[in-house]
Amino acid sequence: MRADAQRNYDRIVEAASEAVARDGAEASLEEIARRAGVGSATLHRHFPNRWALMGAVFHGRTEELCERAGELESVPDPHEALVTWLRELAAYSATARGLAAVLLAEPLQQSESCGAMLVTAGEKLRLRAVEAGTVRPDVSIADLLTLVNAIALAAEKTGPAEAERLVSLAMDGISARPLRR
Amino acid sequence: MRADAQRNYDRIVEAASEAVARDGAEASLEEIARRAGVGSATLHRHFPNRWALMGAVFHGRTEELCERAGELESVPDPHEALVTWLRELAAYSATARGLAAVLLAEPLQQSESCGAMLVTAGEKLRLRAVEAGTVRPDVSIADLLTLVNAIALAAEKTGPAEAERLVSLAMDGISARPLRR
C-alpha cells in the first residue's frame, strides 16, 4: 500500500469514528469523506460498503475487548469471568452506537472480522465455565454473543446500565428459583 | 374521514404489508405509494413518518397476538402460558421482518401503539406467573418484551426457530443448574 493511500485510509477511519460517535452507524458516508478531506470515491474504494468501514472503526475497540477476555481468564471463578465479560461487551456495544448492529450484520464466520475475534476470545471463557459445570454445555458462544448483541442493540436508546441489567437477567433466567451454584 | 381517503389509506396499508413482507421495514415508501396507485404525497399525508405506517401495517397482527394472550390465560400452568406467548411473539416478529424494529423504535408508553397493546396483554400473563411464584417479581413486562424483541431482531436472518430457541434460553438462563419449579 502506498504511503498516501495509507494516510487517507487512516484519516477516513478517524473521521468515521467521530461521525459514528455522534450519529451512530447510519452516519453519512459523504460527510465522513468530506471531514476526512478526501473525495467520496476514495472512501468507497477503500471500503466497498458501509459495514467494511464500520468494521475498521470498531476493530480497535474489539481488540481491547479480546484483551479483556484474556485478563478475565485469570479470574478464579469461571462463571463470574464469563458473565463479567458479556456484561462489559453489552455495555460497550450499547454505548458505541452501531457496534451491535455491525456485529449482527456481518457474517460471524468470516475471519478477520470483529465477530470472529470475539468468538475466539469468548470461547475460552465459555469453555472454562462449562468445564466448571456452571454453564449448560449446549449453549454455544455464538448463542451468547447473539443474545448479548441483541440486548445491546435494543438498549441503545436506554443506555448501558439497562443493557447490563438485561444481560444479567438473561444469564440467570427469569424464573424465581434459588440460585444453586 | 372521506370515503376516498379511507380507500387510499387501506390501499397504502395493503401495499405496505406486501412490501414489508418482501423487503422488511426499510422498504421504499415511494414504491409502496406507486404500488398502491397513489402519489407519494398522499402516503406522507396519511403517515407522517415511516413508523406510523409500520404501526398500521402491524396493527392487525398485534391484535391477534393480544387475543392469543387472552386464550393463554386459561392454560392451567401460568409459567408455561407466559413462555409460550413470548416464544410465539418472538417467532412472529422474526418472520414479519421489521416488527421487532418498530416495537423497539416507537415509544412504548404511547397508547394506541402496538407496543402498548402488547404490554397490557402480556402484563396479565406475567402477573399470573409471578403470583404462582415461577417468575421473579422484579422482572417487568417491559423487560420481557424488550428481551424478546431484541432476540427477534437479532434472529431475523437466522429464522423463527432460532429466535424461539434463544427466547427459551433467556427464560431459563444459561446456568447448568437443575430446574426447580
Add this chain to the structure above:
DNA sequence: ACAATAAGTGGGGTGGCACCCCGCTTCTGC
C-alpha cells in the same frame, strides 16, 4: 536525478430516496 509506470485520487455524474408545495379534482352537506 529522472523517466516510466503503476497506483491512487476526486470532481462530477447517475439514479433513487424522503419529504414538501400548490394548483387541481372530487366528495359531501345542504
Add this chain to the structure above:
DNA sequence: GCAGAAGCGGGGTGCCACCCCACTTATTGT
C-alpha cells in the same frame, strides 16, 4: 346541483450511495 372544503398527486428540492475516468503522485529501476 352547488359551494366550499377535504383530499389529491405531479413535480420540485436537497441529500444520499455509489461509479466513471481524466488527471496527479509515489515508487522503482537505471
